[in-house]
Amino acid sequence: MTQLHVASEKHLLGTKGMSAQEITSILDRAAYWEQYPVKLSNHLQGRFVANMFFENSTRTRFSFEVAEKRLGAEVLNFAAAVSSVQKGESIYDTVKTLESMGIDAGVIRMKPNGLLPELAEKIKVPLINAGDGNNEHPTQALLDLYTMRKQFGELRGLNVSIIGDIKHSRVARSNLWALQAVGARVSFCAPAGMQAPELAAHAPYISMDEAVKADVVMMLRVQLERHEESMFKSPEEYREAYGLTVKREAAMAPHAIIMHPAPVNRDVEIDDVLVECGRSKIFEQMSHGVPIRMAVIERALS
Structure with missing residues (x-):
């Protein structure tokens, strides 16, 4: 050889x-x-x-x-x-x-x-x-799967929602391929201008209300400056439509966890008080x- x-x-x-x-x-x-x-x-x-x-x-x-x-x-x-x-x-x-x-x-x-x-x-x-x-970004996806497996014991059958700028996200792509390989179900949630249409054949796009009902709610970092014709005039508007707010977190299942590849825009894609709340695994992911x-x-x- x-x-x-x-x-x-x-x-x-x-x-x-x-x-x-x-x-x-x-x-x-x-x-x-x-x-x-x-x-x-x-x-x-x-x-x-x-x-x-x-x-x-x-x-x-x-x-x-x-x-x-x-x-x-x-x-x-x-x-x-x-x-x-x-x-x-x-x-x-x-x-x-x-x-x-x-x-x-x-x-x-x-x-x-x-x-x-x-x-x-x-x-x-x-x-x-x-x-x-x-x-x-394969090692990010692998550490994400490792975090999920530690939490739930088993990856097969898990429902994972990935929310945010799917279009520019290598994390979303690596997680999609890895999670599907081990038998988890992946859904995306993103505004129209942040969707990656080529991935729609592999995972459905769902509403924010549906997305927060998953076992794993994975938020992505959003850079509004990447989107010249953004439908959002401000980070506050994005938070209102697609951020994980305290109100949306209350609708999550009791066993569900919050993940984010970081760095986090606090009070944009996720409310500040949720970053280190009991169900957040963000810093554990990093470790x-x-x-x-x-x-x-x-x-x-x-």
């Missing part, structure tokens, strides 16, 4: 096409790492992992870095803002340069859609997608990012 073929099986480019078995094995391994008795292990001692962020992200990058360091890997952090990419070097050339220096795996975040699979075909080290355009990413990095390098 060639090195290229081995690497291709270790990439994590998205949740689309992943099997329930593959997803479950990552969640199980994350559970092992969450319970691991010491903060530092030497599992990946002597291995080099590069965090290649061509798009800014504080939380995702730090989460990956903590995961890598807990596994004992040597970490290289690369930010496009201070790199040769500003001087015109292509993303491919940058990744190829780091590969030629001897990295063992790369975590990559970028704005362009569709470039990652092309890169993965040419690069001989495993690549992990930390978010590409509005295409996918699960480290064990999930440990499992994913270990999968790439084992």
